[in-house]
Amino acid sequence: MTDTFTPALGRLGPIRYYDRVVALTRERLWRALAAAHAAPRAGDVIVDVGCGTGTLALLLARVEPRARIIGVDPDPGVLAVARRKADDARVDIEWRLGRGESIGEGSADTVVSSLVLHQCPMPVKRAVLASMAAALRPGGRVVIADYGRQRTRLMRLAFRTVQLADGRADTQPNADGVLPGLMTGAGFADVREAEVVPTATGSISVYVGRRTG
Numbered sequence: 001m002t003d004t005f006t007p008a009l010g011r012l013g014p015i016r017y018y019d020r021v022v023a024l025t026r027e028r029l030w031r032a033l034a035a036a037h038a039a040p041r042a043g044d045v046i047v048d049v050g051c052g053t054g055t056l057a058l059l060l061a062r063v064e065p066r067a068r069i070i071g072v073d074p075d076p077g078v079l080a081v082a083r084r085k086a087d088d089a090r091v092d093i094e095w096r097l098g099r100g101e102s103i104g105e106g107s108a109d110t111v112v113s114s115l116v117l118h119q120c121p122m123p124v125k126r127a128v129l130a131s132m133a134a135a136l137r138p139g140g141r142v143v144i145a146d147y148g149r150q151r152t153r154l155m156r157l158a159f160r161t162v163q164l165a166d167g168r169a170d171t172q173p174n175a176d177g178v179l180p181g182l183m184t185g186a187g188f189a190d191v192r193e194a195e196v197v198p199t200a201t202g203s204i205s206v207y208v209g210r211r212t213g
Contacts, residue, residue, distance in 0.1 A: 018053055018078070022115070025199040030206060031056055033195045034114060034145040037208050040064035044109040047072060049132055050116030054082030054093065056145075060112070061091045070094045072103065099128065103135040111135055114145040115204075118174040119166045125173070129186035136211040142188055148196070148205030149177030159202030175202070183209050 040046055040060050044067040048057040051071030061069045071093055073079050079095050086093045103111075111132045117125050132142055150156045156175065163171045183191045188209035195206035 018081075019055065022055075025201050025204060026197055027055070030145050030195070030197040030199075030204045031059055031114065033197070033206050034112060034143050035059050035063055037194055037206060038110050038112050038141065038143045040067040040110070042066035044068070045070070045107060046110045046112065047103055047108045047132075047135055049099070049103075049111060049113045049128065049135075050074075051082060051095075052078050052115070054079075054085050054095075056112060056114050057082070057093050058086060058089060058091055061086075061093055062089075065091075068094070070096060070103070070108075072096045072098055074099050099131065103131065105134050106137050108135045108140060109137060110141045110143065112143045112145075116146065117144065117179065118147045118162065118171050121170050122173060122178075125178075125182055126186065129182055129188075133187040133211055138211055138213050140211045142183070142207075142209045142211070144179065144183070144207045145204060146179065146207075147171065147174045147202050148179055148193060148207070150175040150202050151196075155198060155203045158200055161201045179205070179207055183207060187212060 038060060040063050042064060046060055046067055047070045049072055051057050051073045054071055057069050057071040071082055076097055079097060083095055120128060147162060150159045159175055180191050180193060189212045191209035193205050194208045197204045
């Protein structure tokens with residue numbers, strides 16, 4: 001996988017503004033829906049791939065404090081923010097610098113990811129999904145919250161803000177609805193778009209599936 005990555009806010013701004021910008025996307029709603037589908041249980045190992053500033057990982061830890069939450073991201077800057085947020089909230093989360101392939105194979109009960117894949121070139125989307133599948137135990141759950149198919153003219157227009165920040169080449173496949181097929185190709189079964197949340201920057205979908213075998 002390439003050593004480069006798209007910064008959290010793409011070309012739009014520095015990391016310190018990330019949480020403020022994402023809050024404009026009805027973040028509380030779609031993150032709550034993602035957490036509900038992740039359904040953390042005591043003793044679960046849950047890995048947040050591309051955890052960014054740690055908001056989803058923190059939410060999962062609050063939902064089930066007895067779960068082991070691991071946040072993984074290749075950007076040391078956003079991980080530093082995530083660590084500060086967890087320390088301030090007195091929440092115990094394990095933070096790792098790296099990508100999905102840094103997780104041990106078959107070690108996770110659930111893998112989650114939010115607002116990552118739309119920033120990735122197609123080969124990297126496939127590689128990230130493959131690493132997520134490899135990290136899961138058989139029957140393990142995957143939950144992805146990201147920009148999905150933009151079904152209406154209004155949502156396609158709104159999504160142009162994201163494309164301005166992250167580039168059209170990487171984001172357009174998401175807008176065309178590519179993620180369910182990529183998830184299936186990575187080895188996930190029962191893949192479905194469980195939720196669609198219209199936002200000021202386009203619609204964000206919550207996709208779920210499970211690892212076979």
